[in-house]
Amino acid sequence: MFYREAGDFKTSYTDDNQTFPIKFDRYRYYVVLAIAFGVIPFLINDYWANAFLLPFLIYSIAAIGLNILTGYCGQVSLGTGGFMAVGAYACYKLMTSFPDVNIFFHVIAAGGVTAIVCTAFGLPSLRIKGFYLAVATLAAQFFLVWLFNKVSWFYNYSASGQINAPERFVFGVPVTGANTDAWATYLFCLVFLTISAIIARNLTRGMQGRKWMAIRDMDIAAEIIGVNPMRAKLSAFAVSGFFIGISGALFFAVYLGAVEVGEVFGIQKSFLVLFMIIIGGLGSIFGSFAGAAFLVLLPVVLKLIGVDFLGWPTDIVAHFNLVIVGALIIIFLIAEPHGIAQLWRVAKEKLRLWPFPH
């Protein structure tokens, strides 16, 4: 019924190679974009922006970044929190050092800085792999957080050790600072997410993505057929670092406004983003969105049910959250290692044949 390919003729290679080859899929994509850009900004309020939409958009960028590294290139990283901190602090330093430049460029430059740092910490991946590498990336996590805590140059010698985002404007509308509107911050993040997703999708469809996947599936075999493992791995670290840096910058500047590095970018954040891509689906851009949405919504929903409906104290609900997240990780790894994205794919396949499956 849906997803029917009949009558959808491809007359050129470009048609055949487009991102969404099925017409229904393509229209759905345009509709989603239109709603995200054209409808939600008019309906949004502060509660929804802060409780769900902003964290969802920002975590999605981080999840896309980690998914490129872990899902596509197979290098498990537990340093996401540290790299997000690099993005946040780079953005802060740039914002305060060059106040005249538009914040849009600061965020992108912060991504670039993070890409460099991430590549440097990716160097051990040339020698070690698997969970040895996962543990090695923890070094990045702890070292970076310590660095931002201890070296006062990074937080401009402020007495509290915090960094605070100064007020910045895009087209005359404030997007950071105290006087922001929900719709402005939402659109600002959405633009970054859309661009990131398009870039990531096309990178992973192309030659670079195939190299990454070859390295992931078996690095020695990939090397033999002519993939340069050093370049493939380090480029994955760089691209992943770029996206994670952007998300860190947005998380600090737009979402929180003030950051204390140990609290916000601790190891819990690394695990959270890793869980997003496990639950959402390793090696899938859609999975990054799904996982981010799921793990951002879960505490909100649990709080609604537990605190507001059942009347439990908040700490019990927080512990339940841990139990459910842990159990979900295990259940997904056992039952559906490819996550929500795979469930979605199966549903699409079913819809394609529905209502006559045979």
Added chain:
Amino acid sequence: MLEQLYFAMEVFLNGLMAGVLYALVALGFVLIFKASGIFNYAQGVMALFSALTLVGIMDGQVPFSHIINATLGTDIHHFGWHVPALFAIFGTVIVMVLFAWIVQRYIFRHLVGQEPIILFMATIGLAYFLEGVGDLMWGSEIKKLDVGLPQGINDTIDQVTYEMFGYGFFIDNLDIVATVVAVLLVIGLVIFAQYSKEGRAMRAVADDHQAALSVGVSLNFIWIMVWSVAGFVALVAGIMWGTKSGVQFSLSLIALKALPVLMLGGFTSIPGAIVGGLIIGVGEKLFEFFMSSSALAGELFGFTISATENWFAYVLALIFLVFRPQGLFGEKIIERV
């Protein structure tokens, strides 16, 4: 300068003691990794959970009392009895064996043959799950654990060193106990692995799952046994750390302390875990001492840094790995296509 040397010696000794505690946690990792190829991130949370259970049993807490109170509107907290430490430890061991059975039956049996990194991520999930369950069962406030271990400064060492150097070393009694216990534990484990029937079966499974299966070793039993032993090691580590700094969430972070120890010592070697633990313990204490002292690092570099203990072990292990990826005592990694 002589005074600095004494300080350094004291720091060195304390580092050795801390290293023993790290090694104790690392030991649990090595056991499970050797027998089942699972890198068990949940080891630290297992230490926390076992310590929570121990305190809970000793104080006669009602499990899940917070939820029961919240849903039923009752106000129950304690059964009103106190269990002697020895019985409570015994009870906790039973709980940990039960936990091992559940983990094996409901999680890792379904993941046999998966890639190591998938198993690793599953144990991260397990860690979250167990932490949540522990908090729900026993409450998340900081608890005091006292099973009758001696604590405080050791007066004998203080006096002897004072007479020798004119400067008394500060060594905690608890650290000495921990060292003795760790040594006993390692000797016990080695004897168990080398001379008992089950230990031999465990080594056979570690060597080759399928070959062990074909000569009639029950993989299921061995894995449950190994998880139980790891649970027991976690309990010992939990008692030591819990007595030292109270039973609280940060106890589960000792897993993060043990990871660089493993990388340094090799994931598959019990002596490696011990030596790695000692190197890390001494290294990070000496590094911290050196870098934060204005007389040493201040003279040399013109600046001092502090609180390096969080990352020093990792960076050390990282540098080390670049030159020797399998660790000090690890088996050589051979890859075939």
